[in-house]
Amino acid sequence: MTPSLPDILVGNFMCLADPGPPEQQGEFMAGKVGLVALLSLLAAQETERGAAARAAENALIRATLDEAAGTYGLDVASLPSTEDLTFTALDRVNAALRKALIGLHEAVEARSDTARHHAILRLYAKMAELRRLDLPPLPAR
Amino acid sequence: MSLAERLEAYLTRIWGQPVTVADLSRIPGGASRETYRFVATVGGAAKPLILRRDPPGSLIETDRSLEYLALESFHDRLPAPRPVAMEAEGAELERPFFIMERVEGGAVGSPFTVGPYGPHARTVGEAFFEILGRIAGADPAGLPLAKVAETPAPENCWRIAVDHWAGVIEADEQHPQPIVRAAIRRLRRHPPPPPGAVRVVHGDYRGGNFLHAPDGAILAVLDWEMVHLGDPLEDLAWAIDPLWNPFDPGTVAGMIPREEALAIWSRASGLPVDEDALAWWSLFAAVKGQAIWTSAAKEYRDGGFKEPILAVSGWYTARRHDEILAAALLRLEGLQ
Numbered sequence: 001m002t003p004s005l006p007d008i009l010v011g012n013f014m015c016l017a018d019p020g021p022p023e024q025q026g027e028f029m030a031g032k033v034g035l036v037a038l039l040s041l042l043a044a045q046e047t048e049r050g051a052a053a054r055a056a057e058n059a060l061i062r063a064t065l066d067e068a069a070g071t072y073g074l075d076v077a078s079l080p081s082t083e084d085l086t087f088t089a090l091d092r093v094n095a096a097l098r099k100a101l102i103g104l105h106e107a108v109e110a111r112s113d114t115a116r117h118h119a120i121l122r123l124y125a126k127m128a129e130l131r132r133l134d135l136p137p138l139p140a141r
Numbered sequence: 142m143s144l145a146e147r148l149e150a151y152l153t154r155i156w157g158q159p160v161t162v163a164d165l166s167r168i169p170g171g172a173s174r175e176t177y178r179f180v181a182t183v184g185g186a187a188k189p190l191i192l193r194r195d196p197p198g199s200l201i202e203t204d205r206s207l208e209y210l211a212l213e214s215f216h217d218r219l220p221a222p223r224p225v226a227m228e229a230e231g232a233e234l235e236r237p238f239f240i241m242e243r244v245e246g247g248a249v250g251s252p253f254t255v256g257p258y259g260p261h262a263r264t265v266g267e268a269f270f271e272i273l274g275r276i277a278g279a280d281p282a283g284l285p286l287a288k289v290a291e292t293p294a295p296e297n298c299w300r301i302a303v304d305h306w307a308g309v310i311e312a313d314e315q316h317p318q319p320i321v322r323a324a325i326r327r328l329r330r331h332p333p334p335p336p337g338a339v340r341v342v343h344g345d346y347r348g349g350n351f352l353h354a355p356d357g358a359i360l361a362v363l364d365w366e367m368v369h370l371g372d373p374l375e376d377l378a379w380a381i382d383p384l385w386n387p388f389d390p391g392t393v394a395g396m397i398p399r400e401e402a403l404a405i406w407s408r409a410s411g412l413p414v415d416e417d418a419l420a421w422w423s424l425f426a427a428v429k430g431q432a433i434w435t436s437a438a439k440e441y442r443d444g445g446f447k448e449p450i451l452a453v454s455g456w457y458t459a460r461r462h463d464e465i466l467a468a469a470l471l472r473l474e475g476l477q
Contacts, residue, residue: 002315002438003446003455011446018447023144023177024167031169035449042457091316098317105323109330118476124320125467133460135387140254 005046005087012036012043042133053130054090061097064123065104068116072107074100144234145179148192151233152181155226159183170249170450173366178243189243190225195236205229205237206289211365212241214284214341219272220244220351220361247352247360252385257348257395261357266396267405268359269351273380274409276362277340277373286341290370295335298372302425303328306432313432313439321431324424324466327473333421336372337412344368346376348385348394377406377414378422383465384430384458420473427466434459 003011015032019025058081065076080096082089101120108116142150145162152160165179168191177192195205205227212224227239250257250265258265281287293301307325310318344367352361381393381402393399403414438455441448471477 003441003452007442007446008452008456011441011449011452014445015447015449021144023165026166028167028169032449034169035453039449039452039456095317098319102317102319102322105319106326109326118474121323121467121470121474121476124323124463125471128320128460128463128467131460132464133457135253135457137388138251138254140250140257140259 004091005043005050008039008043008046012039038136041136045133049130050087051085051090054087054094055085057127057130058090058093058097060123060126061094061101064120065097065100068104068108072104074104076100144177147233147235148179148181151228152183152226154233156183189245191222191241191243192234192238193241194234194238195231197236205239205366207286207368208366209239210284210286210289211341211343211368214286215276215279215362218279219275220359221365222361222363244352244361247354249349249352249363252348252395253387255388258353258357261353261355262392262396264357265353265359266392266394266402268353268357269348269380269394269396270402270405271409272359272362273343273346273376274406274412276343276346277376277406277410277412279341281339281341281370284341286368287370290341290368292339292370295337295339295372298336298339298375299328299332299421299425302371302375303428306425306429309432310435313436315435315439315442318431318435318463320463320466320470321428324428324431324470327470328421328425328428331421333372333374333418334415336374336418338373339370340373340410340412342369342371342373342375344376344379346380347382348396372418372422373410373412374414374419374422375425377403378419378426379429382423382426382430384427384461387461424466424469424473427462427469430462431459431466434462 016036019029062076065074068074069076079100080093082093105120108120145165148162148165149160160181160183163180163182165177168176168178170176175194175196179190179192181188181190206229209224209227212221215221216223222241222244225240225242228234229237231237256262303325310321343362343365345364346362350362350364351359352363353359381399386393386395389395391398393402396402407414434454437451438459441451441455444451
């Protein structure tokens, strides 16, 4: 997904390291600091869950593609895989798997394959759940 | 030359007498426009004003004109700031901008906090949906906005909207997004009925885009930069999108129950709410959101990761809209 966790953390440094002109201090900078704080909290969630979520999503998509391979003529074996659990490696594989999943879903819809269509929709719900980020219950100001 | 000096030079030229600018300060908020408050003093009179300036690299002249003309169209019909001046070419400020009067005494409640309107949620909610109904109820033909806004045929409203935002995703996507693509295909397979009337669509009418007084009265509807003419259900669906209400499942927008909101909107607009059409526009709202967040993620990267609002948009809100889209796709198939 974009932006990546390293993007976020580098960005938190960059936006505070460059304070900007005088008219962008005060309330604007306070708002920026609040956003950096929120991003840091979400980054903690991503650090804890992100690799496992990506590995699980990749396995779920690959299983869906494997199950449909015979019917839809998919070459799942040629898709990349990795034992590397870095975000970069998992995202590279994820991009290839997601592209293949998009292609499969389009083919499923074209054939009006309702059972598989519904299975893919349930997969989407699982993927979204795996990637969920939880907002802190901040009080209104 | 500082921004304050540039503003002084510009206002002195257009008002034909010396102007001084004080208390220039950027306001936190959306990243698509830089927003500043300042006080301009001319002829001994102090005018509290707001500057909305395009960020570097953005030259969306049409959008700037539309936003300005939307304020011209509505500032005397509902709570909205009065526009003062616009320069599509940038003039002394070098980038397109416009200036509007500042509305004092209000606060913007963040939709991402718990109870953003406190004990006045009902007052805010009734006004919020009543004002949106009045926007939808206005005949665009006589409005200044109609001078530049394209008027789509009713049967084309949905297609224009989907084509636009699907194109944004196509252009800015940096990682494949199967969920939103499935939603786009569903929108195309099952188009909504045409609206009974083509009306003004604010384009970003939601919590966080209006000022309210301590007693809950809405003082100003802001951020008209995505205004256009189309199906008025587009605004209603966006306003009640679950993204804007993370903590209170019993209401829409963290304000009032859904049925009440729709009834107020319908009464104020004089338009019926077709639930099937609203379901289509609700799915569309999440697609539109995902397109905006996709662009935000790209802008965050292209801009050197310096604007944290783009990171929040491209990350948290994108993930949340994937959840909303996936749930909606299941619901529309009669699945849990």
